[in-house]
Amino acid sequence: MSSSIGQTLKLSLFGESHGAAIGVVLDGLPGGLALDLEEIAREMARRAPGQDNLSTTRREADIPQIVSGFFRGRTTGTPLCALIQNTDTRSGDYGTLQELMRPGHADYTAQLRYGGYQDFRGSGHFSGRLTAPLVFAGAVCKQLLAGEGVSIGAHIAAVHGVRDALFDPVTLTPGQLDALARQPFPALDKAQGEKMRTEILAAKYEADSVGGVVECGVLGFPAGIGDPFFGSVESVLSHLLFSVPAVKGVEFGLGFGITELRGSQSNDSYYYDGGEVKTRTNHNGGILGGITNGMPIVFRAAIKPTSSIGKPQQTVNIAARREETLVVKGRHDPCIVQRAVPVIEAVTAVGLCDLLLSAPQKQTKEKG
């Protein structure tokens, strides 16, 4: 596993925050997929830092260079590799990272795992910056999925306890999802969105940070995709979602809330809508037995508060083997939830694409 994943569509992620470049290889894309590079750039921009007063002032152009697998405007079917150069790096900011373990970060666990050989500058391979190639990969997958009629969109469901409205998992429309993608701070309830922004700014002014919840919806994904047990859509998506730095929880449909209902309430009863089988409620988030049932796929991911804060923190100096007070310098996001939105969408697109490309529809049908 490590930094590679996928069954039919294999993704291999590489790079460090302060190395020459970061990037991704996508192996298993079908040939002939026309890529809209502007649309990819738009997705990249959604994640890019430095867009407003809510995020870090680090600025990266984040322009992906496709070096393989793309010819005459279309995918070739052979591995597609994209590189993003690291330009705005200030390694001097991170001089003490080797010794002073930042609480909440992977400094200490990386030290244990790699024995001190890891590139510790700017969190190295653990940097949130590595989500840029993920967003690139997701943008490519979204275009493939769009060709199959699939829409993916997400919003900020909560920041520091201030909650947005949630998706209606039965009536959700592609128009709603598309509208969210055009907002820098996507919230269903504008007033709550404002309150959430206020929370972030409040944290910022106190040199602190906040976290939140991202809710993601998927429409138009075919029914009958996924497998029982280890190939369940929930397993595949949660695996990817927990790969995103700072995600500490994932729930599908009502998630933890479903445990407060009775079976007579939580079971989604079926009916015929025209000739089509649908459920009247969608507490299961579009997935039963690991397999999609054709209803909207809905899930939420919990994003912890940004680990980098300006406040002094107690920690250890592993070189001196003593406790010290640390003030993390450098440029930080007081909240990464809004920047996590396109990342959550991206890994969702990657996972669904792999599930779709791995689905044995044809064979099963032929045998019927």
Add this chain to the structure above:
Amino acid sequence: MSSSIGQTLKLSLFGESHGAAIGVVLDGLPGGLALDLEEIAREMARRAPGQDNLSTTRREADIPQIVSGFFRGRTTGTPLCALIQNTDTRSGDYGTLQELMRPGHADYTAQLRYGGYQDFRGSGHFSGRLTAPLVFAGAVCKQLLAGEGVSIGAHIAAVHGVRDALFDPVTLTPGQLDALARQPFPALDKAQGEKMRTEILAAKYEADSVGGVVECGVLGFPAGIGDPFFGSVESVLSHLLFSVPAVKGVEFGLGFGITELRGSQSNDSYYYDGGEVKTRTNHNGGILGGITNGMPIVFRAAIKPTSSIGKPQQTVNIAARREETLVVKGRHDPCIVQRAVPVIEAVTAVGLCDLLLSAPQKQTKEKG
């Protein structure tokens, strides 16, 4: 993926509820592991149905027969296969399952996925019965982990909104975990345990069902295990946890609750306890950047209410293509949370075993 998983320790699950047998192959176990078969039987009994008035009256001996990979009381290092015969099957109970889709179950999605060829009797391969071989696999892995000083234990954190106390993720002891394993209905707070039992019986008497939350703790697992991104401990465990039927949410450490804190609160600050690096709090559940930090690993899984209920439900008859009222017959669990406890522990053991056997400790150290 489907019904196979694992990098170094590969698990392949097979069987249907009403077929000849169900079972599991574990490929990649080291040779020389002495297996305590009585201890395995004890784990199997924890999951087995028919133990008290809280679960189905279906009775299965669930005695695993090891047919390979076990010689002179120890694992051989080659694939270990265990079979569990299906004995107490009453297929007549399930006669209409082919046509009437049970809400909450995988009947309809299996129909879409397998085109009608699935063994629909008793949910077939989707049956909760398939968790028996998972518990067997987990029991084997627990013994391997125990030899490395690792303890795994879980309790019922909630049933239908009635909440147990939660683990203290800093002070948790192996003794606490072991004590839970001896309880048929493991709860930290006995009074709350009683209330939860009452909730289950209330649902039973109303031909309904309830769900709940299982909290799991792991002690003694080495620090420095796991990988960033797709090899993260959270990714590997959540993949397995969402493979367990009825799981709809997974959260590590404070999980969704961490989103209500500020970074200055959620960051776990480091200190030296003797010569050892520890954190004063453990809001991250023992995992940072996907890698264990040596603190207890703590997470929770949401289990939805049992889908099979005695109450009439609205659904579709896909043969007649019309809506019908369904009353699910057969023997059901009004709540499977207590039976899910050993299953959650089992898949955790399987995942941690694979992570441990895949860990490149030796090589990294050699190069140091």
Add this chain to the structure above:
Amino acid sequence: MSSSIGQTLKLSLFGESHGAAIGVVLDGLPGGLALDLEEIAREMARRAPGQDNLSTTRREADIPQIVSGFFRGRTTGTPLCALIQNTDTRSGDYGTLQELMRPGHADYTAQLRYGGYQDFRGSGHFSGRLTAPLVFAGAVCKQLLAGEGVSIGAHIAAVHGVRDALFDPVTLTPGQLDALARQPFPALDKAQGEKMRTEILAAKYEADSVGGVVECGVLGFPAGIGDPFFGSVESVLSHLLFSVPAVKGVEFGLGFGITELRGSQSNDSYYYDGGEVKTRTNHNGGILGGITNGMPIVFRAAIKPTSSIGKPQQTVNIAARREETLVVKGRHDPCIVQRAVPVIEAVTAVGLCDLLLSAPQKQTKEKG
């Protein structure tokens, strides 16, 4: 890898020669495949020992019991597991195997690999007996492939230097392949077949053994299947072929012989046969750049002489740490080439089935 393989169709092999049972799990088969159990039994019989004076007198019924994934005469689409009970085991024959390393066998390497915990009776997991479940898996895959118009057949191309004629890789017909499957000792040239049998009997009477070459042909497999590099048809098939005990060489098309030609001779020139692109020669065995071109797939596997011989051999006693003379007792095959024929066909069927089920035909076309 170890005893599991496959991308879309995953095969997990288990068992030891003298354990309770051996078997295989096939995960990823499409649902709805009607299995002809008599045909499977016929394939099993081709490999089974004790059929004539050319092979061991060990007799095993080798009747596979399908315990899952098979319902109402068809595959369900969920994992199919088949077991074969071990019945005619005489463990007493193998008493010294733990100490005296048989030359040519895996006794010593298994000892190194498993540290003495391996089931050494009758070669344990390394036994040729494990090819029985492989033949079962191959028989299932052959039926799936037959439904797609694919024929697989093989013959004994050589025994101890006596050579049969080779397939004409351009004109080969399904009829030729089918005819071979009905022969216990399949040879294209009957006279050479007789000479080969004489070689085997000569070896038998001298308590010695011989090896040989199996040539396999595949017709009707779709063109355009396979991938460059690690997904090449040659890579996938050779991986499986070298998994068969005793295989020491694999060559496609002219194989090593192609190195004696010039490019102007070895290049297969294209022409139109009606509307279809064909090659006039087929020195590449139907595969170019790892991908099938629609011509017959032809390859050969070298099978070493049976390691078990009655003659005294010099070896080491690893318990006593001294050199000793060994006379292998028990029942042996003076030649396993004829019994390897259905095994070679079987792993070929498994590999081609996985390649076919993994092929992204649909997606590529859709994007066109």
Add this chain to the structure above:
Amino acid sequence: MSSSIGQTLKLSLFGESHGAAIGVVLDGLPGGLALDLEEIAREMARRAPGQDNLSTTRREADIPQIVSGFFRGRTTGTPLCALIQNTDTRSGDYGTLQELMRPGHADYTAQLRYGGYQDFRGSGHFSGRLTAPLVFAGAVCKQLLAGEGVSIGAHIAAVHGVRDALFDPVTLTPGQLDALARQPFPALDKAQGEKMRTEILAAKYEADSVGGVVECGVLGFPAGIGDPFFGSVESVLSHLLFSVPAVKGVEFGLGFGITELRGSQSNDSYYYDGGEVKTRTNHNGGILGGITNGMPIVFRAAIKPTSSIGKPQQTVNIAARREETLVVKGRHDPCIVQRAVPVIEAVTAVGLCDLLLSAPQKQTKEKG
């Protein structure tokens, strides 16, 4: 599979002959491995074209740029990505490749596989040029293996039927292997080496090409590595070897030649050399039951004649759907066997590295 491979050490290959760059990601290397970049450059130079009158005049600097996973002169333990820019591309040379299928090349099969979307310029992803990143990966793996005392070396065993001496698989020394690496045209018998060169030049002057055989030897690789069946060393290495363009045969030890011996001859008898178990002969090439026995690993790969030749060839124009005569323009190698030598060594190093990093030595021993 496709262009990704490996269990613990995952390799992902990307790029096309005439794209911006080609490269490779190695995920799973341990941290702390000091890389000798000059040694890597030396390996790259061995494969690079344009070195003498035996190969193409295309000249590429082939200087790999490491963009990740390398910090302060050592591997970090996170994915290492290396890029090689394509500089000397003359796309004009390949204008008709889209229509006129070159015999022996992958033009036609790529067309079938990718539906016309493949980058056809200079064979695209199928180009022998993609072996440059493989050599890079192999050079890294060789350095890791060298630290464990492993030597890998190869020589040209035959060209167009002219045969070199073969390795003595019992007495082979690291000195012999090292000496070969310093020769541009490595042959054990210098006179035969001269004859082989003459064969190549003769083919060149007739606008034709020749193939040959590469023999590879490995010393110092630990005994007890590998698995039965699908994890066999032969399976893992053959999978990689057949991934190298133009390889049509692979044999271990005596390979096809072992089929002409009797068991009493082919079995390698054991003896004690000091305290160490060795075999007097090594007909099995150091591998029994898929597992290394500590003797030299020896195998050969058959390389077909270069497909690109200057002579006119009959082929099809798939656009016009007619037969045509083709004269392949551009710069060609009359023989690629000498350039294949470092590639064969490279994939061997990659495979052995993965086997070594995947080996469960520690766990097995601990349980003893």
